[in-house]
Amino acid sequence: MSIMSDLPLLLVKDLSVGYRTIKGLQYAVRDVNLKLSKGECVAIVGESGSGKTTLVNTIVGYLPQNAFVKGSIYMEGRTIRSDNKVDSDFVRNRWKYIALVPQASMNIFNPVITIASHFVDTAEAYGVDKSEALARARKLLSVVKLDPDKVLRMYAHQLSGGMKQRVAIALALLLNPKVLILDEPTSALDAVTQKQILDLLKELRRIYSISMIIVTHDITVANYLADTIYVMYGGRFVEYGKRSEIMTNPMHPYTVSLLGSVPTIRSKNPFSEFTLKRGDVSFRGCPLYYRCPFAQNDCINTVNEVAISQTHHVFCNHVSEVEVTMYGKDY
C-alpha cells in the first residue's frame, strides 16, 4: 500500500509528439518528462506554438490521425500510453481518469440542446442513468456557484463567457476524474471574471483536493494557482520547479524574459531589464539557441538538465553564467 501511494498520479516519460505533414514529420513536443502527484496543481506555461496544447491533448489521448507519439504515460503506475498504443480501458473510460476542459471551451457546447442534455449525454455514454446524471449535475453546478434550476434549462448562447466556463468545469467533473486538465481556462475572459474562475479553481482544490494541470500562456495565472510550474519553449521544457523557485529564482534565460515581460501595477518587476532578441526556435539542442545571449557552440548539439535543488531543474548548459549575470557573483 505504501508503495502504491508513492506512485505519482500521472507520469509522462520521454514523450515526443510529432505531426506527419507534407513537409515531413514536424515535432511539436520533444523529450518531455512531467510528474503530477495526488492533490497537486501543475501549471504548464508557454507561448503560442510552444507545444503545450499538444502535450495535454496527448495525455488525454485526443490527437489527430497524423500524430506520431514516442514515449509513455503512466497513471498510478499503470501504462495508459506506450508510443502510439493507448490502453483500451483508458480509452473506454477516459473521462473517469482524466477530464479536459479544452481551450475553446466557449464553443464546446452543442447549440441546439440544453445544458441538462449535455450532462445526461455525457453520463449515459459512460453508463450512468439519466436521474443519477441530473442529480450529479445539480450538485456540481452549485459547486461551481451556478443556479442549477436556471442553468440546466438554458442553451449555451444564453450563458455569459464566465458561466460557460463554469458549466464546462462542472461537466468535466461529472464522472469524478482523478485529474482535471484545463487548457487556457481564462484566456477569453475579462480580468474580473478571470479572477472569479481562478478563485473557483482554488476552492475546488481546497475542498475536493482535485489534482490539476493548468495550461496557460500567462505566468501570473500559474503563479496564482499552481504548486509546480513547468516552462515550455519550442516543444521542450526549459525549466521546472516549485512556484516560488520559478517566480523568485528563474534560471533559464527564457523564464527570466517571460517574467520580465509581465506588467505590474504596484511592485517593481526585477526582471524587466532582461530581453531576448527575436529569432526562430532551434530544433537541435537548446530551443533558445538562436535567441539566447549566453548561447555557445555546445548548445546547438546537446542540452543538459541541471538540478538547482531537488525540485528545481533547468535545461541549460551555462547556468553559472546566467546566475552571475542575473543575480551577481555573491548570490
Added chain:
Amino acid sequence: MARIIEARKLVVIYDIRKGLFSRGKVVALDNVDFDIDEGDSISIVGESGSGKTTLGKVLAGIQPLTKGSILFYGKDIRELGKDEYIKYRRSIQYIPQDPYSSFNPFKSIESALMSVVKYHKIADRKNAYSVISGMLKDLQLDPDEVLDKYPHQLSGGQLQRIALARALLIRPKVLIADEIVSMLDASLRLELINLLRQVQREYGLSVIFITHDIALARYFASNGELVVMHNGKIVERGSTMEVIENPRDEYTKLLLSSHLEPEFR
C-alpha cells in the same frame, strides 16, 4: 497645448435582434465626455461590452453617433467642409485589434501600403517606395523581408507593426490603438508598447491606448491619464498613478483587486 478633440455627451445606441422578431437596444455609450489634447497619452480600460471600442471608433469618425457632438479644433465635425472633414479623418487614425482581418489577404504588404500612399497623395511615384521603406524601418521592420509578403505569411507582431506603419504614413495627430497587443504573446506585448511610445515621441502624437488589462494600461500611460469605462460610462478618470493608488470608483477598485500581481519574492 491645443485641444484636438472635444467630445460632449456622446451617446451611441445599437439596435440588436433579440430572437427572431423582437428587437432591442443596447446603450454602448451613455453621455460620455472626452477630450484629446496634443501630446496626450491616455489609456482606456474596461471589460468587453464597456463601450471602449465604440468610444474609440466614434472619436475616429468611423462610427455614427446617436446623440452628442465632437469638436475638431473647436469646430463641430458635422459642420466641417469637405477638405476640413478629410483633414479630421486623416488626423485621427484607428488601429483595430486583429491585424489579420484589417489587411486584405489578397494584397501584398507593398500594395496595401502603396494604395495608402497613392490615395492620400503622400508621395509621388518616384518617392513612394522610399517613404514606405523608411516608415517600416522606423518600426523596426526590414522592408526587404516584409514588403513582398502577404498578411498570412507574417507573424501577429510584425503585422501589427505594419498596421502602425500604415496609420503613421498618413501623418495623423492622434492614434487610437484598440487592443493592439491582445493578440500577441506576452513577451512581445511590452515590446510593441515600447515601440508605440517611441513613435509617439518621434512623431509628436497623442495616443489613446484601449485595453482590457489594467496593468498594460498603466504601463502605456504611466505618465499620462487613465480612463476607466464600465457599462458605457466613464466611471473614473485621472492621472494614471493617482487612479491606481487612490481609486474612488467601486468598479475601478474591483478591477484593481482582480489583477493578478506576480509575487517576485
